[in-house]
Amino acid sequence: MRSMNMPSWGLPALGAVLIVLAATSDMRLALILAVWFGAWALNAALATRRAGAGLRLIVPLIFGVTLLVLWEMAVQLYQISFVILPAPSAIWARLITETATLWADFQQTILKGALAGYVMGCGAAFVIALAVDRSPFLQRGLLPVGNFIAALPIVGTAPIFVMWFGFGWQSKSAVVVAMVFFPMLVNCVQGLKASDAMQRDLMRTYAASYGQTLLKLRLPTALPFIFNGLKICTTLALIGAIVAEFFGSPTVGMGFRIKIEMGRLAMDMVWAEIAVAAMAGSLFFGIVALIERQLTFWHPAQRRG
Amino acid sequence: MAVTDRPTRTAGALAAMARAVVPVLSVVLAIIAIWYGASVMMNRAWTLDQIQRQNLEMTPSQIIADAMTQERPVLPPPHQVAAEIWNTTVGEPVMRERRGQMQGNPRNLIFHAYHTLWPTILGFMIGTGLGILLAIGIVHSRAMDLSVMPWAIASQTIPILAIAPIIVVVVANLPVLNTAVDQGWISDDTKLLVPKALISAYLSFFPVVVGMVAGLRSPNAMDLDLMRTYSASRAQMLWKLRLPASVPFLFTSLKVSIAAALVGTIVAELPTGARFGLGARLLTGSYYGQTIQIWSALFMAAICAAALVMILGALEKIVLRRMGVRP
Numbered sequence: 001m002r003s004m005n006m007p008s009w010g011l012p013a014l015g016a017v018l019i020v021l022a023a024t025s026d027m028r029l030a031l032i033l034a035v036w037f038g039a040w041a042l043n044a045a046l047a048t049r050r051a052g053a054g055l056r057l058i059v060p061l062i063f064g065v066t067l068l069v070l071w072e073m074a075v076q077l078y079q080i081s082f083v084i085l086p087a088p089s090a091i092w093a094r095l096i097t098e099t100a101t102l103w104a105d106f107q108q109t110i111l112k113g114a115l116a117g118y119v120m121g122c123g124a125a126f127v128i129a130l131a132v133d134r135s136p137f138l139q140r141g142l143l144p145v146g147n148f149i150a151a152l153p154i155v156g157t158a159p160i161f162v163m164w165f166g167f168g169w170q171s172k173s174a175v176v177v178a179m180v181f182f183p184m185l186v187n188c189v190q191g192l193k194a195s196d197a198m199q200r201d202l203m204r205t206y207a208a209s210y211g212q213t214l215l216k217l218r219l220p221t222a223l224p225f226i227f228n229g230l231k232i233c234t235t236l237a238l239i240g241a242i243v244a245e246f247f248g249s250p251t252v253g254m255g256f257r258i259k260i261e262m263g264r265l266a267m268d269m270v271w272a273e274i275a276v277a278a279m280a281g282s283l284f285f286g287i288v289a290l291i292e293r294q295l296t297f298w299h300p301a302q303r304r305g
Numbered sequence: 306m307a308v309t310d311r312p313t314r315t316a317g318a319l320a321a322m323a324r325a326v327v328p329v330l331s332v333v334l335a336i337i338a339i340w341y342g343a344s345v346m347m348n349r350a351w352t353l354d355q356i357q358r359q360n361l362e363m364t365p366s367q368i369i370a371d372a373m374t375q376e377r378p379v380l381p382p383p384h385q386v387a388a389e390i391w392n393t394t395v396g397e398p399v400m401r402e403r404r405g406q407m408q409g410n411p412r413n414l415i416f417h418a419y420h421t422l423w424p425t426i427l428g429f430m431i432g433t434g435l436g437i438l439l440a441i442g443i444v445h446s447r448a449m450d451l452s453v454m455p456w457a458i459a460s461q462t463i464p465i466l467a468i469a470p471i472i473v474v475v476v477a478n479l480p481v482l483n484t485a486v487d488q489g490w491i492s493d494d495t496k497l498l499v500p501k502a503l504i505s506a507y508l509s510f511f512p513v514v515v516g517m518v519a520g521l522r523s524p525n526a527m528d529l530d531l532m533r534t535y536s537a538s539r540a541q542m543l544w545k546l547r548l549p550a551s552v553p554f555l556f557t558s559l560k561v562s563i564a565a566a567l568v569g570t571i572v573a574e575l576p577t578g579a580r581f582g583l584g585a586r587l588l589t590g591s592y593y594g595q596t597i598q599i600w601s602a603l604f605m606a607a608i609c610a611a612a613l614v615m616i617l618g619a620l621e622k623i624v625l626r627r628m629g630v631r632p
Contacts (some may be wrong), residue, residue: 009531022623040448040533043448043451044446044448046448046451047446047447047448047450047451047452048447048448055451056451056476059448059451059452060451060452060454060455060456062452063452063453066454067306067456081478083474083478084474084475084478085475086478099602103497137328137331138328138332140324140325140328140329140330140333141327141330141331142328142332143330144329145329145332145336148611151561151564151565151610151611152606152607152610153561153564153567153568153571153572153603153606153607154570155568155571155572155612156571156583156584156599156602156603156606157603159587159588159590159591159599160596160599160600162591163379163591163596164379165592193539203491222334228540234462235462238462239465239572243572243575246575247591258470259470262470262474263469265474267471267474270470270471271471274463274471277463278459278462278463281459281462281463285458285462286463
C-alpha cells in the first residue's frame with residue numbers, strides 16, 4: 001500500500017530534523033525527543049512484521065514503557081514541582097511502602113462497594129429484562145425510557161444515596177446499582193431480541209417450550225449484547241463507588257483517601273491510588289472480556305482467521 | 306391518487322405515533338406513580354415521629370398530605386421538585402445587581418446550568434477533535450493501531466473522579482495559564498473553566514475514537530479497490546471515501562460522547578470546590594441536607610443532557626439528508 005504522500009524514510013528524517021533543531025536550543029528537549037522517536041521507530045518496525053500473539057503484547061508494552069520513561073525524564077530534567085506531577089518512581093515507592101493502606105482501600109471500595117453493586121445491579125437488570133421480554137408493550141415503552149436514563153448523569157444521585165444508606169459500603173453499592181441498571185437492561189432487552197424469526201420458527205417446529213427456546217437459542221444469541229453491557233458497567237461501577245465516597249465515607253476507601261491526600265498535597269499517594277484504580281479497572285474489564293471469549297467463541301468478533 | 310391517499314396516510318402516521326408514544330407514556334406514568342408511593346412511604350416516618358413527639362392527632366390523609374409538603378423530605382415528591390425547578394428558573398432573575406455590577410444570580414438554576422454547559426461543550430469539542438485525529442492515525446498506521454488502542458481502552462478504566470482533583474491542581478499551577486491571566490488575555494472565570502473542560506474531554510474522546518475507527522474502516526474492499534484503480538492517494542481516499550462513509554458512525558458516537566462530557570463536567574465540579582455549576586449545586590445541597598435542591602439540580606442536568614443529545618440528533622438528520630442518505 002502506498003503511504004500517505006510520505007516516503008518510508010520520512011518519519012525518521014522528520015524526527016532527526018526535530019531533534020537537531022531542539023538540540024540547538026534545549027538539550028533536554030532533544031533527549032526526550034530522541035527517546036520518543038527511537039521507541040516509535042522500533043514500534044513501527046515491529047508493526048510491519050506479521051501479527052502474532054507476541055507482537056500484540058510487545059508493541060503496546062513498548063509504548064506504555066516509553067510513556068513512563070518520558071514522564072520520568074520530563075519530571076527529572078525539568079525539575080517539575082512535586083505538586084504538579086510526581087515522578088513514576090516516587091509513585092512506585094508509595095505503592096511499595098503503603099501497600100497495607102492501599103489494600104484496605106481496595107477492599108472497601110472495589111471488593112465491597114463496587115463489586116456488590118455490580119452483581120446486584122446487573123443481576124436485577126437481567127431478571128427485569130427477562131420479564132420485559134415477554135411483553136412487547138413494555139419493551140416499546142421501556143427501551144426509549146431506559147436509553148434516555150442511561151444517558152443521564154446518574155452519578156448525581158450519589159449524595160442522595162449516601163443520605164439514605166449511610167456512610168458505609170451499602171450506599172456505594174446503591175449508587176453502583178443505579179448506575180449500571182439501565183445500560184445493562186437496555187443491552188439485555190436488545191440481546192434477547194437478537195435471534196431472528198427464522199431461528200425462532202425452527203425452534204417452534206421442534207415444539208420447543210419457552211424455557212427451551214430461551215436456554216438453547218435466545219440466551220446464546222443474546223450473549224454478545226449482555227457482555228457488551230457487562231463490560232460498559234465495569235467502568236461505571238468503579239466510577240460510582242469512588243464518586244459516592246466523596247459525599248461521605250468511613251475513614252477508609254479509595255475516594256476518601258484521594259480526597260484526604262489531595263488536601264495534604266501528598267500527590268504521590270493520590271497517584272498511587274489512581275494506579276490501583278486503573279489496575280483494578282483493567283483487571284475487572286479483562287476478566288469480563290476473558291469470560292466473554294470463553295462463552296462466545298462462535299461469534300465473528302471473537303474468531304481469529 | 307396521491308390526493309385521496311393523503312388522509313389514510315396521516316391516519317396511519319397518527320396510529321404509528323400512538324403506537325410509539327402510548328407505551329412510553331405509560332412507563333413514564335408508572336415511574337411517577339412509583340415515585341409518589343415511595344416518597345409517601347419514606348417521608349411518613351418523619352411525620353409519624355413528629356406526631357408521637359408532639360402528641361398530635363392526624364388522619365391518614367393528613368399524614369399523606371404532610372409527607373408531601375415537608376421542607377427536607379427524604380424523597381421529595383415530583384410536584385415539589387417541579388415547583389423548585391420552576392421557582393429557580395422562572396421565579397428568579399438570571400442576572401442581578403451586586404456591587405454596582407450586573408452579575409449572574411447564583412440562586413438561578415439556569416445560571417448554574419450555563420456554568421456546566423459551557424465547559425461541557427468546550428470539552429466535547431476538544432475530545433471530539435482529538436478522537437477524530439486519533440482514529441485517522443489508528444486507521445492509517447498499524448504501529449499506532451497496535452500501540453495506542455490498548456492504552457485508549459485502559460485509559461477509560463481509570464475512574465475520572467480520581468484524576469479530576471489532580472487536573473485541577475495541575476491546571477491551577479500551570480505557568481502558561483497564570484501568565485495569560487496576569488496579562489489579561491483570559492479572565493479568572495475562564496481559567497476555572499479549563500480543568501472542567503479537560504475532564505469532560507477525557508471522557509468524551511473515547512466513544513469518538515471507537516466509533517470513528519469503525520466508521521473509517523467501514524468502506525468495503527470493492528470501494529477501496531475502485532479508489533485504487535483511480536490511482537487515488539491515501540489522502541484522497543481519506544477525504545473522498547473514508548470520511549464520508551464514517552459520518553453515520555460519527556453521529557452515533559457523538560451522542561454518546563456529549564452525554565459522557567456532561568457527566569465529566571458535573572463530576573469535575575464535585576472535588577474541585579467549584580462555586581457555580583450543577584455539580585456544585587449538588588454538593589451544597591448534600592452538605593445542607595437540601596434534598597429538593599439536589600433533585601432539582603439532578604433534573605436540570607437531565608434536561609441539559611436530553612437537550613444536547615436532541616440537538617445532535619437533529620443535526621444528524623440534516624447532515625445525513627444533505628449527504629443523500631435515505632431514512
